[in-house]
Amino acid sequence: QKLPLVVNGTPHTSNPFAYVDSDNAGGAYAAVRHLVDSGRKVIGKITGDLSNTAAEQRLEGYVAACKEFGLASSKALIAEGDWSREAGISHTKKLMAKHPNLDAIFCSNDVMALGAITAIQEAGKSVPGDIAVVGFDDSNLAQNSNPGLTSVRQDIAGLGMEAAKMILAKLRGEEVHSEILPCELIVRETA
Numbered sequence: 605q606k607l608p609l610v611v612n613g614t615p616h617t618s619n620p621f622a623y624v625d626s627d628n629a630g631g632a633y634a635a636v637r638h639l640v641d642s643g644r645k646v647i648g649k650i651t652g653d654l655s656n657t658a659a660e661q662r663l664e665g666y667v668a669a670c671k672e673f674g675l676a677s678s679k680a681l682i683a684e685g686d687w688s689r690e691a692g693i694s695h696t697k698k699l700m701a702k703h704p705n706l707d708a709i710f711c712s713n714d715v716m717a718l719g720a721i722t723a724i725q726e727a728g729k730s731v732p733g734d735i736a737v738v739g740f741d742d743s744n745l746a747q748n749s750n751p752g753l754t755s756v757r758q759d760i761a762g763l764g765m766e767a768a769k770m771i772l773a774k775l776r777g778e779e780v781h782s783e784i785l786p787c788e789l790i791v792r793e794t795a
Contacts (some may be wrong), residue, residue, distance in 0.1 A: 608774035615717035631787030632665025644708035648699040652712040692719020714739035736795035752792030
């Protein structure tokens, strides 16, 4: 309909929409690099719903980091979650059962990461002593959890401001290009 449009998040389409998004793959890569730098060798991954581009990108960053650092990223170490606490709990239990040497889990959001911590502690293991955990989003949950959740922070205000600038530019008839904003790893007690 030729209306000015800016999408928040990478669209699942080949249409030439302008969009603004976080560097999901880069944030995931940073999370895995931090785990490797702290001595972790068997890192499980709980994805979000893979019909979502952010979940896909976060998985791509995990796989790229594992490849670069010489870690296994086999399908057996990757579980497809649905962004829920329950997925974090159930997939963590499965990962621990399949991989007794599991020493870290990277989750595609903070809610699943907190579920992972619950499952680890219920199994009598410590976080981060036995298994380190990293989430994504740096939500209020991560900022106020005990232990404090290490998480990848998105610039939520920056995403909104950039989208607003882009739509105003479109309304003025200016050409706009999609923008990817950097993420930042916030290190707390869980990793």
